Amino acid sequence: MNGALLLSQLINGLQYGLLLFLVAAGLTLVFGILDFVNLAHGAFYMLGAFVSATITAISGSWPLALLLSPLVVALLSLPAERLVARPLYGASPLAQVLATFGLLLVIEALAMLVWGTEGRGVPLPAWLRGHVTVFGAVLPIYRILIVAIGLLVAVAAFLLIHRTRFGMQVRATASNRVMAEALGIDTVALEARIFAFGAGLAALAGVLVAPLSEASLAMAFEVIIIAFVVIIIGGLGSLKGAFIAALLVGMIDTMGRAFLDDLLRMVISAEAAETAAPAISSMSIYLFMALVLAIKPAGLFPPQTRGKRP
Amino acid sequence: MNDPKQNGAAQAQEPPRSRPLIRRGARLLLYAELALLAVLLMAPWLSTWLNLPFWLDLATRLSILAMAAVSLNMIMGLAGLVSFGHAAFLGIGGYAVAIPVWHAIYGGADWLAGESGLFHFALAAGLGAGWALLTGLVALRTRGVHFLMITLAFGQMIFYLLSGLEAYGGDDGLTLDVRSQFAGLNMDDAAIMHWLAVAGLLLALLLHAGLKRTFFGLVLRGTKADDQRMRALGYPVFAVQLALYVLAGALAALSGGLAANHAAFVSPSMAEWTRSGDLLFMVILGGSGRVTGPLSGAAVFVILEEVLSSFTRYWHLPFGLLLIAVALHQAGAFTAFLAQVRARGKQGAMRAEADQ
Amino acid sequence: MSAAVLEVRGLSKTFGGLQVSRDIHLDVRAGEIHALIGPNGAGKTTLIDQIAGETRPDAGEILLDGRAVTGMSTARRVRLGLVRSYQVVRLFDDLSVMDNLLLAAGRVGFLSCLPRPVFSCRAYRERAKAALAKHDLTEVAALSAAALSHGQRRLLELAMVSLMRPRVLLLDEPLAGLGPEQRQAMRGRIAALREQTAILLVEHDMDAVFALADRISVLVNGAIIASGDPQSIRTNVEVQKAYLGHG
Numbered sequence: 001m002n003g004a005l006l007l008s009q010l011i012n013g014l015q016y017g018l019l020l021f022l023v024a025a026g027l028t029l030v031f032g033i034l035d036f037v038n039l040a041h042g043a044f045y046m047l048g049a050f051v052s053a054t055i056t057a058i059s060g061s062w063p064l065a066l067l068l069s070p071l072v073v074a075l076l077s078l079p080a081e082r083l084v085a086r087p088l089y090g091a092s093p094l095a096q097v098l099a100t101f102g103l104l105l106v107i108e109a110l111a112m113l114v115w116g117t118e119g120r121g122v123p124l125p126a127w128l129r130g131h132v133t134v135f136g137a138v139l140p141i142y143r144i145l146i147v148a149i150g151l152l153v154a155v156a157a158f159l160l161i162h163r164t165r166f167g168m169q170v171r172a173t174a175s176n177r178v179m180a181e182a183l184g185i186d187t188v189a190l191e192a193r194i195f196a197f198g199a200g201l202a203a204l205a206g207v208l209v210a211p212l213s214e215a216s217l218a219m220a221f222e223v224i225i226i227a228f229v230v231i232i233i234g235g236l237g238s239l240k241g242a243f244i245a246a247l248l249v250g251m252i253d254t255m256g257r258a259f260l261d262d263l264l265r266m267v268i269s270a271e272a273a274e275t276a277a278p279a280i281s282s283m284s285i286y287l288f289m290a291l292v293l294a295i296k297p298a299g300l301f302p303p304q305t306r307g308k309r310p
Numbered sequence: 311m312n313d314p315k316q317n318g319a320a321q322a323q324e325p326p327r328s329r330p331l332i333r334r335g336a337r338l339l340l341y342a343e344l345a346l347l348a349v350l351l352m353a354p355w356l357s358t359w360l361n362l363p364f365w366l367d368l369a370t371r372l373s374i375l376a377m378a379a380v381s382l383n384m385i386m387g388l389a390g391l392v393s394f395g396h397a398a399f400l401g402i403g404g405y406a407v408a409i410p411v412w413h414a415i416y417g418g419a420d421w422l423a424g425e426s427g428l429f430h431f432a433l434a435a436g437l438g439a440g441w442a443l444l445t446g447l448v449a450l451r452t453r454g455v456h457f458l459m460i461t462l463a464f465g466q467m468i469f470y471l472l473s474g475l476e477a478y479g480g481d482d483g484l485t486l487d488v489r490s491q492f493a494g495l496n497m498d499d500a501a502i503m504h505w506l507a508v509a510g511l512l513l514a515l516l517l518h519a520g521l522k523r524t525f526f527g528l529v530l531r532g533t534k535a536d537d538q539r540m541r542a543l544g545y546p547v548f549a550v551q552l553a554l555y556v557l558a559g560a561l562a563a564l565s566g567g568l569a570a571n572h573a574a575f576v577s578p579s580m581a582e583w584t585r586s587g588d589l590l591f592m593v594i595l596g597g598s599g600r601v602t603g604p605l606s607g608a609a610v611f612v613i614l615e616e617v618l619s620s621f622t623r624y625w626h627l628p629f630g631l632l633l634i635a636v637a638l639h640q641a642g643a644f645t646a647f648l649a650q651v652r653a654r655g656k657q658g659a660m661r662a663e664a665d666q
Numbered sequence: 667m668s669a670a671v672l673e674v675r676g677l678s679k680t681f682g683g684l685q686v687s688r689d690i691h692l693d694v695r696a697g698e699i700h701a702l703i704g705p706n707g708a709g710k711t712t713l714i715d716q717i718a719g720e721t722r723p724d725a726g727e728i729l730l731d732g733r734a735v736t737g738m739s740t741a742r743r744v745r746l747g748l749v750r751s752y753q754v755v756r757l758f759d760d761l762s763v764m765d766n767l768l769l770a771a772g773r774v775g776f777l778s779c780l781p782r783p784v785f786s787c788r789a790y791r792e793r794a795k796a797a798l799a800k801h802d803l804t805e806v807a808a809l810s811a812a813a814l815s816h817g818q819r820r821l822l823e824l825a826m827v828s829l830m831r832p833r834v835l836l837l838d839e840p841l842a843g844l845g846p847e848q849r850q851a852m853r854g855r856i857a858a859l860r861e862q863t864a865i866l867l868v869e870h871d872m873d874a875v876f877a878l879a880d881r882i883s884v885l886v887n888g889a890i891i892a893s894g895d896p897q898s899i900r901t902n903v904e905v906q907k908a909y910l911g912h913g
Contacts (some may be wrong), residue, residue: 037455039587084634087643093455094392095641098594101587102633109627185488225466225583236456244620279474286467297451310398396705455913525772525787527778532769535758542718543769544744544830 004137008252009258011213015143018150021225022205024242025157026198032192032237032303033174034089037096037154038082040103043111044199047073048206050111053120062125066207073203074196080107081195084171104224108217118137122263128211146208154205154243161239168192182247229285233292235299243298249285256281318641343602350508354501366500372612374509374568379592379604381513381562383484387518387599388527389551390534392458393443395465399559401472403566406434408484408531408576418534427490427497431567438563439556442466448556450548452539465586472578480494483577490571497571509570516562519601521554530554591633594640646662671864672748672834677716678724679888684904686712687723688889694834694865699856699865703872703880703881705909708870709888711753714836717752717866719743730833747833751840753868755819759812763803763822766811767794770826784798793829801825817848824855832863841871853878876900884908 027041051072055065084103161167172262173180173187176259179189206219209309229250234241260281292300318470349356350373357366378400385391385405407430413423424430478484491495496502521527529550533542536549570576579585592611596603614632638644670693679687686709694700702710715721717728719740735743757825758766771790772779800803801821806814811857814822820840827835840856841849853874859865869875875882877894881892886908892899899905 012364031455037459084638087638087647088641091641091643093458094594095637096591097394097458097587098590098640099634099637101584101590102635102637103629105630105633109624109630110628112624125331141607221584223465232456232459232463234461275477278476282470282474285465286463286470289460289463292444293448293451297448298456376687376869396746396856416824443738523783524781525768527779527782528765528768528784531765532758535760536756538720538740539756541740542720542744542752543826544741546741583802604762
């Protein structure tokens with residue numbers, strides 16, 4: 001294990017963690033403010049990837065896709081909010097997961113109708129395909145770009161929630177909806193905006209991931225569970241918790257895949273380590289979740305007003 | 311609890327139990343389910359008589375899925391615990407059959423190798439119970455939506471564990487070269503396999519019906535209604551719920567063992583979270599807490615899956631829409647919507663009168 | 667003087683800057699009714715919650731028969747005989763009256779009965795039936811608890827706690843919401859319970875308190891300002907000031 005490898009894996013972990021945060025942020029906001037569990041949230045991540053593939057293919061400009069796709073997906077999320085989510089705000093979690101599981105299947109089927117079952121690759125512009133060398137580690141420029149965008153959006157999201165008038169209205173609605181309405185806040189419109197904002201963030205993550213892997217239907221199903229793990233660890237409804245948990249999960253997962261094999265070799269035979277490592281590392285974040293929950297059943301940063309047992 | 315929201319859906323307070331889709335026809339539904347059970351019992355003869363061997367395969371699948379759904383229905387109906395990770399138990403049960411069979415044929419791990427059906431199913435039940443105990447210790451410290459999400463995550467943990475078992479096929483799964491051996495039973499006979507599945511289903515149904523009538527069942531109903539009050543009556547709520555969860559886990563794992571034998575194949579997808587969603591759908595559709603409910607739930611699911619997927623590869627679209635409709639109905643959103651429309655209609659009429 | 671069954675030593679609790687219990691010392695002796703009175707918001711229910719184990723105190727100790735129960739779960743305290751009722755009656759509304767009573771009766775040694783059908787646990791059933799008769803609930807035994815009148819609900823709750831073989835019964839306003847006649851009857855029932863168990867009674871009805879209690883403690887702003895027999899409390903200047911001062 002050398003320093004350069006460690007550094008590049010650290011960047012990978014950071015990048016993965018920030019992408020997870022983008023997905024988890026919407027999930028935790030929607031839960032904390034709207035009292036709504038959204039299993040279909042991963043679908044917006046998938047849509048982001050596919051929409052960016054289409055925009056890139058048509059316009060030939062990936063930066064344009066980066067800017068437009070989250071907006072397009074945010075708009076697409078509005079009918080879903082109106083028809084499926086809004087009637088169920090504050091309803092039993094069971095009805096919510098059932099409905100959004102259905103919504104996920106519907107969006108998947110519609111995406112299959114539009115884009116087919118094959119994955120779509122998204123080519124990057126040439127200037128993003130290069131590498132830079134930092135402290136002996138060769139880092140792809142694109143991964144650094146993801147880290148930069150991720151951090152920027154995370155900061156912007158915090159400022160939006162904690163420093164702006166919109167954020168104040170959001171927090172007021174979260175703590176007391178009736179009071180917020182009495183103060184003249186249009187809570188219905190506000191809730192739709194929060195939902196769309198979360199969908200847009202997830203879509204942004206999808207856009208950023210697409211050039212690394214490709215846009216595929218399975219994305220929606222894979223990401224959602226990990227995003228749930230993140231917000232469970234962070235404390236349901238907490239944006240700060242989601243951020244810290246996302247980075248932790250990103251690091252643990254990346255480091256596990258990269259180094260667990262070597263670590264295990266120190267304890268057990270090389271052959272056994274080779275078989276055990278992939279199985280254990282793929283479970284590592286779940287083991288971490290179990291550990292956190294065993295110590296803190298409500299997660300690392302349970303919000304004061306929400307998600308607590310009565 | 312959280313502040314009640316003044317939304318359309320809020321008018322429908324969280325119902326004490328989910329409503330079966332057909333409320334007035336509850337008795338009719340029960341008869342239909344009992345008739346279905348009779349058909350399942352006679353399915354091997356019926357399929358020979360009608361010369362439709364494919365139907366028998368479908369009936370076996372239905373029985374196994376219904377058995378798994380009964381297990382989920384037990385924890386939902388008796389204790390009000392909504393788990394979204396129940397498919398994990400099916401995966402565990404399936405591999406508890408497949409791995410010993412694999413070793414019996416290809417060698418290695420003598421302590422685990424074996425073709426005995428009793429051994430397979432004992433192992434399945436034991437591992438299912440063990441997994442329920444481990445995860446229950448963590449998950450049962452929470453309630454409601456926390457419990458739901460944590461079971462979801464734990465379920466996916468099993469999925470990734472099974473996918474990571476490279477020695478046993480990894481993502482691709484594992485074919486069973488022989489089925490579980492029971493003395494005097496030819497498991498390769500589709501009819502025998504079917505009756506075994508129906509026996510499992512009956513066992514699950516009787517267990518649920520029996521539990522409902524025991525004092526344990528009454529204690530569980532108490533914890534479902536008001537767990538804090540039960541503590542104030544001196545009951546160890548956590549232990550009581552854990553016991554039920556372990557029982558249900560073992561039962562679900564048994565259904566996984568049956569599924570492995572039926573398909574002669576196991577794969578991680580048995581434990582995929584969407585499968586847990588399917589089971590939840592079956593329970594809700596049949597009405598959670600109704601003992602025979604999973605029969606109609608599983609029947610509708612199997613028919614939908616078979617019929618829709620034979621018509622269109624986009625069968626997730628109608629299935630998803632149905633899920634949404636069922637959920638909205640369950641939360642009383644339609645009733646609320648109709649009430650709104652009616653109220654608006656009345657207002658409109660009154661305004662029209664006032665204008666005249 | 668008989669020994670204290672329940673003893674509270676130096677109990678303190680603060681909720682977000684508000685001190686709701688200040689160094690409370692209190693004991694309840696076998697066979698006595700110890701009444702706890704005080705103006706609204708004095709912290710009476712919070713004190714009951716702490717004794718019952720539903721709220722953790724910040725400091726202090728709770729002893730049952732000389733044994734510290736401070737760190738124990740609610741359920742364990744109940745199994746040792748520390749039983750409470752609620753200010754707002756708390757029943758299992760979906761269950762029948764009989765089932766409510768069976769749950770209360772079944773607490774003792776319930777493991778042996780768990781796997782048996784509800785009605786084959788004869789010992790429970792007989793005790794539950796006796797409680798039905800004693801509390802005039804036999805006719806409504808099969809109704810769901812939600813269908814009862816308020817008076818009947820109070821009776822059912824009393825029947826339940828008396829079935830739990832309490833050593834100490836914490837009664838939180840058992841007369842609240844009852845009419846004059848029902849009050850009178852309930853007072854008789856509580857007095858009769860004295861032979862079975864020691865009682866810590868929180869109540870606003872002063873007639874009832876002075877008629878029932880052997881001793882009275884007065885809680886104001888989270889602190890006990892006076893404790894003694896009814897006569898001494900009646901004449902206590904501090905108590906009069908506190909009650910007049912706080913309305």
